[in-house]
Amino acid sequence: MKVLLAQPRGFCAGVDRAIDVVELALKVYGKPVYVKHAIVHNDHVVRGLEDKGAVFVENVVEIPEGAHAVFSAHGSPPSDYEAARARHLELIDATCPLVTKVHLEAKRFGKEGYTILLVGHKGHVELVGTGGEAPGKAIVLETVDDVQQLQLPADVRTVILTQTTLSVDDTREVIEAIRKKFPQTVLPPSSDICYATTNRQRAVKELAKHVQLVLVVGSQTSSNTNRLVEVAKAHGVAAYRINSSDDINPDWLKGVESVGVTSGASAPEDLVQSVVQYLRTRGAAAVEDFTVLQERVWFNLPQEIRDAAKKRGIDTSLVQKHHIASDHRMGTA
Ligand code: SF4
Numbered sequence: 001m002k003v004l005l006a007q008p009r010g011f012c013a014g015v016d017r018a019i020d021v022v023e024l025a026l027k028v029y030g031k032p033v034y035v036k037h038a039i040v041h042n043d044h045v046v047r048g049l050e051d052k053g054a055v056f057v058e059n060v061v062e063i064p065e066g067a068h069a070v071f072s073a074h075g076s077p078p079s080d081y082e083a084a085r086a087r088h089l090e091l092i093d094a095t096c097p098l099v100t101k102v103h104l105e106a107k108r109f110g111k112e113g114y115t116i117l118l119v120g121h122k123g124h125v126e127l128v129g130t131g132g133e134a135p136g137k138a139i140v141l142e143t144v145d146d147v148q149q150l151q152l153p154a155d156v157r158t159v160i161l162t163q164t165t166l167s168v169d170d171t172r173e174v175i176e177a178i179r180k181k182f183p184q185t186v187l188p189p190s191s192d193i194c195y196a197t198t199n200r201q202r203a204v205k206e207l208a209k210h211v212q213l214v215l216v217v218g219s220q221t222s223s224n225t226n227r228l229v230e231v232a233k234a235h236g237v238a239a240y241r242i243n244s245s246d247d248i249n250p251d252w253l254k255g256v257e258s259v260g261v262t263s264g265a266s267a268p269e270d271l272v273q274s275v276v277q278y279l280r281t282r283g284a285a286a287v288e289d290f291t292v293l294q295e296r297v298w299f300n301l302p303q304e305i306r307d308a309a310k311k312r313g314i315d316t317s318l319v320q321k322h323h324i325a326s327d328h329r330m331g332t333a
Contacts, residue, residue, distance in 0.1 A: 001253070001283050003276060004211055004290040006203040006262035012196030013297040014096030015040045015266045018073035019049070020319050021094040021305055025070055026053050028308050029090075034063040036080065037072040037125055039094065040266035041222040043243065060084055068092075074125045075099040077132020092305045098164055098194045099126060103133045105188050109159045110134025115152065117141055117185065119174050120163030124223060127163055147177040159186040164194040165224035165265070167231060168201055195297060196265045197224045201231045203292040204262050208235035210290065211260035213252060216241045217271050218264030225264025232260075244271050245278035253282055260290065 011019075018039050025033045031053025038046050038056060046056060054070075060083035063069050068090045071080065075095045084091045095103075106116055116138040120127045131138035141147055152158065160178055162171055171193060178185055191198075208214060214232040218225025218241060225241055232239035237260075242248055253259070259279060263272050276287055301319065309316045 001256065001279065001285065002258045003279050003284045003287040004207060004258065004260045005272070005276070005287065006200070006207045006260060007289050007291040008196070008199050008203055008293065008295045009261075010217075010263040010265070010267055010269050010272060012096075012194070012265035013295075013299045014073050014098060014194075014196070017299045017301060018070075018094040018096070019045060021092055021302060022049050022054050022070055023052070024301070024305050024309060024314075024316065024319055025068060025092055028305065028312055028314055029068045032067070034067050034069040034089075035072065036060060036063070036069060036076065037074060038221070039070065039072045041074075041225075042219045042264075042266040042268065043221075044219075044271060045266065045268060060087065060089075063087060063089060066090070070094050072125075073099070075103055075129035077129050079132060080129075092302055092308075094302065095129075096164070096194075097299050099129070102130050102161055102164065102192045105159075105161055105192070106130050106133035106138065109161075109186075110137045112157075114157045114159045114186070115139065117150075117158050117160050117178055117182075118162070119160060119171055119178075120166060121223060124163060126165070126223075130161065130163075141174060141178070144174055144177040147174060147181055150181070152182065156182075157186070158182050158184065159188065161188060162192040163223065164192055165197045165227065166193055167227040168193055168198055169231070169234070195295070197227070199293060199295060200224065200228055200262065200265065203290070204228050204232050204260070205235050206292050207260040207262065207290055208232050208237045208239075211258040212237060212256045213258075214239040214260040214262065215248065215275060216262055216264065217244070217275060218267040219243060222264045222266050225267065228262055228264060242275070245274045248275070248278060250282070253279075259284070 032055045073096045216228045229239045
């Protein structure tokens with residue numbers, strides 16, 4: 001059996017940064033550090049940080065007054081920042097800069113009187129944050145059917161924004177349906193689906209042409225992971241999401257001579273390697289990289305954690321080297 005490892009796969013710049021923020025906060029402040037929502041959608045990562053002293057909560061009111069707190073990579077609505085101020089929290093915001101970009105768009109278009117057609121998964125935490133920037137003006141649309149059902153006054157001005165981790169192909173269909181029904185709809189200058197989502201989907205599409213089975217490592221709660229499974233299936237191969245090698249059903253491998261492996265943007269590489277190890281025990285003789293493109297995207301750490309570390313004489317250079325400030329590099333991979 002041959003194993004092909006998709007490249008790019010796994011951690012994106014936003015996830016890498018968010019995890020480093022929590023680890024650094026634990027080092028700077030000591031435990032506990034409270035984190036609102038799973039810092040990234042991966043159970044393995046969350047458990048690892050819990051072991052180091054992070055405490056995960058879903059609501060700001062669960063965080064004790066004056067505590068050190070981190071907001072997750074997925075972004076938070078303005079009401080959460082207000083609640084953090086009211087509780088005098090020492091807040092570090094680990095929202096991915098690419099999510100912040102969509103928040104700023106929502107805020108701007110909301111202020112300009114637009115109705116925001118927010119394409120994404122209803123109830124997903126990222127959309128709660130984005131929609132919160134334009135209260136009462138955002139409508140979440142998940143499917144073409146949602147678009148068909150939507151009734152708006154004739155003179156309404158509409159703009160399309162999207163969740164960052166959607167399927168590029170499915171989103172195109174929903175956007176086309178919106179533009180057909182509401183031709184005056186404005187599109188933002190650049191796609192909101194982030195570089196990491198786009199690149200991982202592109203890689204899995206190519207991978208699917210060369211293998212009989214695709215295994216996608218990532219948690220059930222990870223939107224971009226689930227999209228990778230769908231994309232692989234849509235390109236004609238069997239595909240399964242797995243948390244780790246423990247989830248592999250040996251029956252999936254019967255008669256299979258080539259397996260592709262990839263991972264969602266919040267899945268750590270050690271889980272991928274455990275899958276590779278397992279496949280070796282099942283007869284994988286060759287394990288090869290399948291490189292579709294190389295990513296070179298980094299985000300700087302939030303200023304507040306860099307300042308706090310500096311004040312306490314903690315050297316962040318080792319962490320910082322992963323996070324070279326590079327706005328101009330965003331989305332260039
Ligand atoms: S998947 Fe994209 S938007 Fe989400 S954290 Fe990663 S880079 Fe940021």
